[in-house]
Amino acid sequence: MRTSQRATSGQSPRGHASQRSSWTITSHWLIWVAPIALLSSVRSVVNHGFSVELMESMMAVAKEFFNLPPEEKKRHYSDDPSKKMRLSTSFNVRKETVHNWRDYLRLHCHPLEELVQDWPSDPPSFKEVVSSYCKEVRALGFRLLGMISESLGLEEDYIKNVLGDQEQHMAINCYPACPEPELTYGLPAHTDPNALTILLQDQLVAGLQVLRDGKWIAVNPYPNAFVINIGDQLQALSNGKYRSVWHRAIVNSQKQRMSVASFLCPCNTALISPPEKLTEDGTHAVYRSFTYDEYYKKFWSRNLDQEHCLELFKTDRL
Ligand SMILES: O=C(O)CCC(=O)C(=O)O
Numbered sequence: 001m002r003t004s005q006r007a008t009s010g011q012s013p014r015g016h017a018s019q020r021s022s023w024t025i026t027s028h029w030l031i032w033v034a035p036i037a038l039l040s041s042v043r044s045v046v047n048h049g050f051s052v053e054l055m056e057s058m059m060a061v062a063k064e065f066f067n068l069p070p071e072e073k074k075r076h077y078s079d080d081p082s083k084k085m086r087l088s089t090s091f092n093v094r095k096e097t098v099h100n101w102r103d104y105l106r107l108h109c110h111p112l113e114e115l116v117q118d119w120p121s122d123p124p125s126f127k128e129v130v131s132s133y134c135k136e137v138r139a140l141g142f143r144l145l146g147m148i149s150e151s152l153g154l155e156e157d158y159i160k161n162v163l164g165d166q167e168q169h170m171a172i173n174c175y176p177a178c179p180e181p182e183l184t185y186g187l188p189a190h191t192d193p194n195a196l197t198i199l200l201q202d203q204l205v206a207g208l209q210v211l212r213d214g215k216w217i218a219v220n221p222y223p224n225a226f227v228i229n230i231g232d233q234l235q236a237l238s239n240g241k242y243r244s245v246w247h248r249a250i251v252n253s254q255k256q257r258m259s260v261a262s263f264l265c266p267c268n269t270a271l272i273s274p275p276e277k278l279t280e281d282g283t284h285a286v287y288r289s290f291t292y293d294e295y296y297k298k299f300w301s302r303n304l305d306q307e308h309c310l311e312l313f314k315t316d317r318l
């Protein structure tokens with residue numbers, strides 16, 4: 001399913017890959033995650049109350065799925081982004097001319113009971129493990145949103161209420177070993193269009209990088225940690241106080257790498273607009289109000305390598 005293509009950016013994807021992120025939070029994440037996230041918007045969190053066995057089972061079943069024979073997997077293949085369960089490749093094969101070295105299984109996960117029956121039944125434990133994981137990840141995401149609200153001086157449930165009955169999507173990413181890794185990306189630089197992303201990384205193979213002060217920095221796997229990415233919607237809602245993080249995945253010639261990204265997304269009708277509390281001192285709204293539906297359609301109508309989608313919603317552009 002994959003096609004090797006040249007990366008669009010002239011910059012070497014391997015630059016800075018060996019640097020270790022200094023941002024990993026090793027303890028007291030409940031205390032630290034919100035204030036630190038104000039400064040920069042990707043964090044590794046541990047002591048998160050999430051079952052380590054479940055994290056391991058999730059990664060194991062993800063690997064098992066991608067190790068199935070291609071004939072078995074291909075029944076799930078689709079390039080239609082509106083499908084609620086599909087196996088696909090690269091990012092948006094209908095739009096892009098340059099593809100990336102990634103296969104992924106994308107699942108809509110809420111409401112779980114309505115969706116789970118359409119998920120793969122091979123490996124046999126897939127539905128059970130992934131459903132349990134989705135439930136736990138949702139609860140963790142809500143705890144984080146509560147902390148982020150409070151860090152902005154808002155009620156704990158403010159953001160959760162604004163985002164409505166949140167959608168939840170999952171991308172199980174598989175980046176096979178690539179014979180010419182310097183020519184391509186697993187995923188090129190992008191920000192996540194949703195509110196909050198909870199990323200489970202392969203413990204054995206590194207590949208995630210984030211942009212900080214103009215440099216790409218490796219976020220290497222850390223035992224039992226999740227990486228938390230702020231997405232575009234929290235940037236808009238917080239009037240730019242939280243920033244959605246530019247990140248990318250590089251590939252290597254030796255080993256397949258996996259990651260499991262869980263995306264909490266506002267419901268389609270949620271109105272994304274900064275709370276009065278953040279503008280009452282005369283600070284102007286950086287972005288015009290929009291519904292998530294409007295944003296999401298705009299995001300998927302474009303390529304990942306274009307200007308940041310949020311730029312199109314800036315008030316000083318009107
Ligand atoms: O594989 C990774 O570490 C990053 C995945 C990612 O950014 C995504 O699925 O949006």
Ligand SMILES: [Fe+2]
Nearest residue numbers: 190191192247
């Ligand atoms: Fe991402």
